[in-house]
Amino acid sequence: MDSQARDQENIPKRKLILMAASSVMKELGGEQLTLELVAKRAGVSKGGLLYHFPSKEALVLGVVEEMTNVFEADIARRIEQDKDKEDCGRWSRAYIESTFDDAGVGNEMGPVLSSALFFNPESLQSMRSAYEKWQHNIENDGLDPVQSTIARLAADGLWFAEMFGLAPPDQDLKQKIRNQLLLYAKEVR
Structure with a gap:
């Protein structure tokens, strides 16, 4: 396991999701923001993302x-x-x-x-x-x-x-x- 993966393990899932969403918006703009893309970047399931943020607007x-x-x-x-x-x-x-x-x-x-x-x-x-x-x-x-x-x-x-x-x-x-x-x-x- 590389150091980046170890570091991500220590970050709460909610924080990882917020970081991933911010990254998507910065790189691609809001029009390209999808829950699937954010979940993938955060390394969580879509259900895991929805647990913390029930909609794109909430995210x-x-x-x-x-x-x-x-x-x-x-x-x-x-x-x-x-x-x-x-x-x-x-x-x-x-x-x-x-x-x-x-x-x-x-x-x-x-x-x-x-x-x-x-x-x-x-x-x-x-x-x-x-x-x-x-x-x-x-x-x-x-x-x-x-x-x-x-x-x-x-x-x-x-x-x-x-x-x-x-x-x-x-x-x-x-x-x-x-x-x-x-x-x-x-x-x-």
């Missing part, structure tokens, strides 16, 4: 929720590791850093979000709810809420530009933008 919703949860966990980790340890701006800085670190692979998320919209626009409701909570945290982070919101929207704008290939800045300019946004997230009202 896509699961992928969107997993992406949101991973992002949220990364923000929480960054808040804990914030060197400044001051209350002001910790949440905003963590959001900016997590978004910028994800922006380089944001183009991989485009097909997943497009697939979610294709199958059921309401499948993005959990992401909308998460953004409402994140925006609340940003507005109540001890910074000027206009300033912190501008920083969040700029970070999101970069993420969307990279995701959809809309003239994203080169690495040097991207780093300068990141540094400037992090400064916005350190200034006190």
